Amino acid sequence: MPGTLMAPVARLVVVAGRAAGGGTDGADSWRRSLAPEVTVGQGPEGLAGPPGGDLPRALFTTGDRVGAVLADALRADPPPSHVLLWTGDREPEEDCATAAAGRLSCPVTVLVPRAAHAPRTAAHRWRGLTGGPFTVRFLPSDCPLPAACDAGSARLIKEELQVWPA
Numbered sequence: 001m002p003g004t005l006m007a008p009v010a011r012l013v014v015v016a017g018r019a020a021g022g023g024t025d026g027a028d029s030w031r032r033s034l035a036p037e038v039t040v041g042q043g044p045e046g047l048a049g050p051p052g053g054d055l056p057r058a059l060f061t062t063g064d065r066v067g068a069v070l071a072d073a074l075r076a077d078p079p080p081s082h083v084l085l086w087t088g089d090r091e092p093e094e095d096c097a098t099a100a101a102g103r104l105s106c107p108v109t110v111l112v113p114r115a116a117h118a119p120r121t122a123a124h125r126w127r128g129l130t131g132g133p134f135t136v137r138f139l140p141s142d143c144p145l146p147a148a149c150d151a152g153s154a155r156l157i158k159e160e161l162q163v164w165p166a
Contacts, residue, residue, distance in 0.1 A: 008039045010163050011055040013046035015069045016062045016086075016146045026148045033154035037163045044069065047076040056081035058161055062146050063090035070129070074103055082161055085126065086111045086146045107133040109160045111145060114138045135160065 014030055030040045039055065047059070059080040061069045066085060073080050087110055108130040112123050123136040137156060139145060145153050158165060 006036045008035075008055060009037055010081075010161050011039045011041060011046075011057045012060055012084075012157065012161070013041045013043075013057060013080075014060045014146075015042075015044050015046070015065065015072075016060070029144075029148040029150065033149040033151060034157065037158060037165060038161065044072055047072050047080075058082040058084065060084045060086070060146070060157070063087045070104070079104070080106055082106050083108045083129070084111060084157065084160060085109070085129075087123070087126070088113065088116065088146075104130040105132045106130065107135065107160075109135045109137055111156075112136060112138050113141070113143065115141050 012030075012034060014027075027040075027042050030042075034040055047057070057076075057078070057080055059069070059073055059082070061083070063085065070083070073083070083104060083106060085108065108126070110123050110126045126136075127134050137160070139156075140152070143153055144150050149157070155165070
């Protein structure tokens with residue numbers, strides 16, 4: 001309905017490593033693409049959440065920092081409601097298994113670039129990150145994640161978070 005304001009129903013904390021654009025343009029694209037249903041926080045400090053924030057807090061991270069980020073996420077109160085992991089061309093390393101080792105109970109969605117051959121065949125190895133639901137999603141070759149978020153990426157993220165656009 002035109003003119004209706006919608007309050008966000010989820011918060012996505014983006015903690016990305018070397019592959020992601022940390023600049024203003026990249027961060028703005030995440031905020032614009034996911035609004036109004038999802039608010040976006042950047043960096044590890046977002047895991048703590050804003051004071052009085054009661055929105056479910058999901059986490060987006062990349063494979064090159066996943067061990068440290070998941071360790072921080074496990075200490076967060078509350079822990080993430082969903083983890084979205086962009087793998088790029090990486091497979092899980094031992095620090096991932098040690099950091100999470102099934103201690104996550106939230107859903108985990110692994111986002112694999114369609115063009116990346118090795119991660120496509122190894123995507124199931126990330127399964128050990130959670131005792132909860134596990135999904136692998138293949139991204140189109142023109143997907144800008146993790147450097148930026150476009151309308152297609154936002155639809156996929158909202159779908160995984162079960163946040164339906166107005």
